[in-house]
Amino acid sequence: MKKFYTLTTSICIFLSFAFITPCDSLLFFKEGASTVMTSYNKDNKVTGSVKTTFKKVTKSTDGAIVTANQENFDKKGKAESNRDFTIKCSKGNLYFDSKTLLSSDQSDAYKNMEMKMEGNDMEIPSKLVVGALLKDVNIKFSFSSKDGSPMPPINLTLKITNRKVELKEAVTTTAGTFECYKITEDVEMKSIFTSNFKSINWFSFEAGNVKTESYKENGKFLSKSELTEIKK
Secondary structure: OHHHHHHHHHHHHHHOOOOOOOHHHOHHHOOOOEEEEEEEEOOOOEEEEEEEEEEEEEEEOOEEEEEEEEEEEEOOOOEEEEEEEEEEEEOOEEEEOHHHHOOHHHHHHOOOEEEEEEEOOEEEOOOOOOOOEOOOEEEEEEEEEOOOOOOOOEEEEEEEEEEEEEEEEEEEEOOEEEEEEEEEEEEEEEOOOEEEEEEEEEEEOOOEEEEEEEEEOOOOEEEEEEEEEEEO
């Protein structure tokens, strides 16, 4: 189940970048800004955390591109892995590199392989309205040997569908109280086996992603993540 938790966390971190203000005013386009999301299992015990630091911002003709780093820690605070990724802000809309939707476990498993991607990047519109439906995400990852040695092809597909802005409400964590939008979605991950789960994300214009929850298809609670630190 750990890869589900990490994937959900990864997805929800990226959902946190939806704002209706210009790129320059977004927390995530301020060099040196950072957030920490702490993950908990169904028994409310810490399973790990993710620190995201926004390092370098490059201006473009219609917005900006930020290079960020994501550090993953286990439940005891020991560093497990890290990776860089980019986010593009174009005319107020945000687009995320498809590889950012892979969990840290998956990235580590495939780090010595050649990776190809097909499909659409995750898009967050510049304006969100309660009741609105957001665009689906459909991505296919293909992995092969970097050195050309024979190996069976490995494919992984990820579908995020039924993305809907449900409501607006206040959410409180140890990082503070924030006015948030609640977004629900269905996630399907298919490789050798197919896994399906539901995700709920709360984010605010002020702080980005504040809280996430994941559930099995039958509605059974799996895990959650909360914003525990924020540096502006």
